Amino acid sequence: MRNFSVFERFSKAFKDHPSLTRILVVSTISGGGLIAYSEANASYGANGGAVVETGTKKKKVVLLGTGWAGTSFLKNLNNSQYEVQIISPRNYFAFTPLLPSVTCGTVEARSVVEPIRNIGRKNVDTSYLEAECFKIDPASKKVYCRSKQGLSSNGKKEFSVDYDYLVIATGAQSNTFNIPGVEENCHFLKEVEDAQRIRKTVIDSFEKASLPELSDEERKRILHFVVVGGGPTGVEFAAELHDFVTEDLVSLYPRAKGSVRITLLEAADHILTMFDKRITEFAEEKFSRDGIDVKLGSMVTKVNEKDISAKTKGGEVSSIPYGMIVWSTGIGTRPVIKDFMKQIGQGNRRALATDEWLRVEGTDNIYALGDCATINQRKVMEDVSAIFSKADKDKSGTLTLKEFQEAMDDICVRYPQVELYLKSKRMRGIADLLKEAETDDVSKNNIELKIEEFKSALSQVDSQVKFLPATAQVAAQQGAYLAKCFDRMEECEKSPEGPIRMRGEGRHRFRPFRYRHLGQFAPLGGEQTAAQLPGDWVSIGHSSQWLWYSVYASKQVSWRTRVLVVSDWMRRFIFGRDSSSI
């Protein structure tokens, strides 16, 4: 009895004071030596107990999506003047970088998800609807939604929600490039359910292959796993699968031995093309040592129920029997976003375009971030006359070096490509830039720049405009950025903190979004991970695997998921992966 009450109090204490949990868990985990560093800004609190402040009416923010971007927005928003209505078909956040580990049971599905109702700060009034938005109507400031589950005939299945501000963070969908048979026959790896389904299919394949009265050929077909796409996700899945098979399954399924085959099809000339060459080479070599058959320059043309056809660069088409395909080739636009783009005159674009403040172009009070949007970075050359005349304070028609230098800060904030260009050319300052433009007399301080010279100095700069990759890192940073903007919306209305407006008057309210790349991992199986860190620092091997463990543990959205993920890893160390078809 005493035992119990101690535990009861203990457990209650943790629920009431999550920080306690944090302390306990930190000591537990660091005892295991697993975590190198960890974040301190996890936030807690059950939401929904709407405490509407009397007096001023709250602004209603509708947030579509509970992925990386939406969740990061929610975690960071810290201003009680908003009322946030979250709408998403998924009542949880999913830590996608660990999905490949879920496919093989290295990590449990539940460990990588966090209920959305646990996310967000106590002082912000949030509520959640489990529904999918199928239409955005900017004219009437409404979104139209559909409940995930059919409701009864009384309850309406569809409903609309008004907004003052709309934040679109619906992510992207898998892209089949309309290749016939892909939709019907392939597995995708976007959602937690996909990962669970893949795991079940892998186990089922081994069970199927152990049945009697199968020809050898048929057994080999069933145990042929094909991964299409040599990006980080496809590569990581192939590596995980290889480990699962060699470390756990082959000893349990003796009949399968010798019949398992993993093939990776990649249309380009290399896998992991977004990584440093050293990593690509290492990965290709490791896969070849592991017996993973990497077919480069292979473009899939068709998928039938039991075979997949691919064309080599030479034009030769071959077809291979397979048991299971995981399709991981890139992302496409969701229908609701396509429809919205048509409405706002972006019908010809490939992705929903926002400005540098994440505001959807051609709309009011609508923001988009994460995989569903791209930032349409304004080109310097489009604004070059405006920039010139803003910088030319004395309206002399020419720019002195001093004038140019004074304007430079604002220019660099507004057009980050300028800074990138300077960096990429290893220039130290404007003087170098002007030298490049070959003005007559750069060294002197009394230089005077005409508009043509100014244009020519900047003419190459726009080549440095970079599209941001569709990654969790970008989405999370955008979410945090946007939350900060929302927090200081009124404050910055009064005293704007952004750069000078080149085309208009005054200053921009906020500094534009700027992405900070923190490096990237490529887990390659066998406790080997390649890491590409900022400053071109490349690390491959066991040590990066430990870095990977540390970072991924520390990046979990809550202490709950952190503990679960770490204990999943421990379990796997001790017991191996589970092979039951659950």
Add this chain to the structure above:
Amino acid sequence: MRNFSVFERFSKAFKDHPSLTRILVVSTISGGGLIAYSEANASYGANGGAVVETGTKKKKVVLLGTGWAGTSFLKNLNNSQYEVQIISPRNYFAFTPLLPSVTCGTVEARSVVEPIRNIGRKNVDTSYLEAECFKIDPASKKVYCRSKQGLSSNGKKEFSVDYDYLVIATGAQSNTFNIPGVEENCHFLKEVEDAQRIRKTVIDSFEKASLPELSDEERKRILHFVVVGGGPTGVEFAAELHDFVTEDLVSLYPRAKGSVRITLLEAADHILTMFDKRITEFAEEKFSRDGIDVKLGSMVTKVNEKDISAKTKGGEVSSIPYGMIVWSTGIGTRPVIKDFMKQIGQGNRRALATDEWLRVEGTDNIYALGDCATINQRKVMEDVSAIFSKADKDKSGTLTLKEFQEAMDDICVRYPQVELYLKSKRMRGIADLLKEAETDDVSKNNIELKIEEFKSALSQVDSQVKFLPATAQVAAQQGAYLAKCFDRMEECEKSPEGPIRMRGEGRHRFRPFRYRHLGQFAPLGGEQTAAQLPGDWVSIGHSSQWLWYSVYASKQVSWRTRVLVVSDWMRRFIFGRDSSSI
């Protein structure tokens, strides 16, 4: 790097020497003070690496089913002369007593399952086929099976397997009593997948009920959870659900507050009728305090999509709107068993009958155990003349007390009802039994019993024949018993250890199966558990909850599941249950 290699070795050591794991985990767990006692006979080993002994041909045992009975058989079989072919649609064992906890996420699905390929001793050659047996053919000693998954057109979906011995342990299925609408509209709770589905449906109901544009009435309907059946499973599920709702969900779903209702329908006059009255009363009172609406004497007559009709004993029919029903009223016979019963002349029986050695009546070399079978205990009165003449060693036509006493041991082993009868009447021995039969002169030692007197002395004894309950305890004991018999099949052929054959010559090869009841738990929610232990000892409250934790942790099939289950409990203490719809 050093860290890693330590871990690598550590993890390898555990895989190679599972006993190490055991030691580590025991110390971990007992550090937490959670386990009161634990078993030492868990067994390990990846099987399937068929090492067929040369020389003698192994006997082929086909085992149908990987539930409590089958797994217990497999864990205990310890004789390398057998080759075991396991056939079951489920490649894992599931610890059913924790399924109600899985429905609410108190314990993870994966924690209560163990891959069947990890079960069984190293020296027994086993292999597993993921398939369902759909026909047993005792004439040709074959079973016909169907793969769970459709195979391709090349591979045949159906196949047959020969056996020397067949062990049937296919369990039972849910019983709908052919009440219309039950199959289509209710959830059952038999399998792990059922539990997962129930959990998802509960969360979905709360999400649905939070949607806008719902009438109050509709919201109340959606949040009305009905449990049909007041047996241990139904009661435990209702209790778990109540805890999940009050401890976790209501604070996350503020709109649901006040609309949630749990109703338990039971056709009999009380719930938990198989338990002591004190427990039944306590449970009914606790449920009424908790606000669980227990409707006794309510017989369900029909289930529609949105309402359930029940008839009271008075004949009054009422219909109640519901959101979700869990049906838990009893068990029925599987089609394959029904078909088999017809073939062997048991078509009129309600359950597959075996003799006291678990051999299916009317067959050779076929055994059945667990929920799919019942033991047809031979009545004393059927054999009474044979017993008399066996006991009458001097063939005098009468039985002396000495003769009777000498035969008594065998009689009690062969007909356990005799002992039960003596116990239930608080008799100390045969003398008392004979007194009861009112023979003329019982007190004297020179008593002589005629056959009529003998019959009359035993006439009431058969009233004590007990059908064993369909529980995991019975199934597990039967599995272990049968394995022991198989282990000593040859040995006992030569020197039989069973009682004297009453009808035939010599002795029975083995002692018949005897069930030892170890008590029963009824978890009632709120950390309250009722325990009914042998000797009518009843315990209710927190302390039994701890006993329950201890016993259930110790009863797990492997150290892996033991650690998982205990760590799930710890997680729940610290973080509460997860509410994401995964």
